[in-house]
Amino acid sequence: MSLLQISNIFMNYHSIKGETQALNDVNFEVNDGEFISILGPSGCGKSTLLNIMSGLLESSNGHVLYKGEDIKKNLDKIGYMFQKDHLFEWYTVWENVILGLKIKKQLNNESKERVSELLDSYGLRRFKNHYPSELSGGMRQRVALIRTLALNPDVLFLDEPFSALDYQSRLLVCDDVHKIIKSEKKTAVMVTHDIAEAISLSEKVIVLSKRPSKVKVEVPMNFAEDDLTPFQKRKAPEFSDYFNRLWKELNQGND
Template identity: 45%
Template sequence: MLEGKAMSKTRLEFRDVTKRFANKSQHSTEPFVTAVQHVDFAIKEGEVVSIIGPSGCGKSTLLNMGSGLDAPSEGQVFIDGQPVTGPSEHVAFMLQKDLLLPWRSIRENVELGLEIRGIAAEQRREKALDLLKKCHLGGFENHYPHQLSGGMRQRAAMARTLAVDPTVLLMDEPFSALDAQTKMVLQQDLARTLKEANKTALFITHDLVEAVALSDRVLVMSQRPGTIIQEFVIDLANRDDPMARRGDPGIAHYVPELMKLLHIGESGAKV
């Protein structure tokens, strides 16, 4: 089911990464806050790995380090075996916020990364239009972000992320601001795209079912200081079809386990 994994190479690797921030809180005398510590994992080519954990466990810190926007305090992050020292052209990220520039049309927004890289206008345009079509936004290229719904805006953000042709995608709860139905549609599209293009992805989410439905593996993080406490290999078919996975009885094996690890429901709050 995890076909071809054995021979593929490691794309993204966190090697014993710890990140501390200067403590800005006035209620504490500690000079540092440790966001994550001793995080150690590797993602192979074409693999989709989700990280779940309680809020404030440093998931987003991991993403910033992966994209080279933030340096680890200890340990190192590697992309294709090269230590990350700054933003890399092989990595692109996508957040919960679509971050579309309101003064640019959808097409111009998708072109942003290519434009910064100095790609010729004609090529940019072609690529953007092609991606918009693939992301089901054909015909909306000249619209402005405020004219689109949340789901469509997030599709545009996805097109912008894919436009720079990254080998590694880092996604921080990209669908968490969307309504349940839109979310499922977009998950479906994302899963298919990742599979077709054989992209490597690190997916941060707090939605357990989403994590199981989209991933080859799920890593569970502890509370702050965050560290990986458990790894689940999702041994289900249809990684490119989260809808089918949602209906797979096998999913029932993972979700309660994850709930237990995250202490969901223990404080009386039923999920």
């Protein structure tokens, strides 16, 4: 059984001017430990779909299952990273990463030790008493990810998590985030508008059509060499073929 099943998802928005259909019968599956990316034209409803998958938004029809159960019964299994890191500037790194644990009343010696290990493993232990304003953009994103991982979710939803960073920082943080997610054996679903980012991070890329969106194609990312970092994948011979295929899919009209 797949970890996540997205079945017959429709989404309609209602306003004074009438009804707008955003999603039109979206179907796909996500396997345990898989990193998938969702690509699509601007305004096609990628973030809307991610919000439905994470239980933050109710679809007009269809369902999202986690191990065969409604996703809303398993919200504790989910972590969400937004476009902005949403760190509290008046809290230290340590205070930021334990905040979720405090809110959920899960802060104890065991959880504190886990957070310390995460900070240590990913190069942030010596910054635990620093404030967000003292960190680079890439470091802030690592802190935000560790804050999410502190709650030990099974699935991470990432909504364009690198879009606020400059190009060089994005390349570095992509490697960092990919390493952390794989080391922690998490399943990840990321929305992005960046084709290169999707190829380099993912095992599979799902391309949505123009609105009303449906799944146009699912493209597995298979590289001849195993264990390449996202940055190394950008230089691999397969990269340009995948880029051209996805570019073509994104710029064709609806089927």
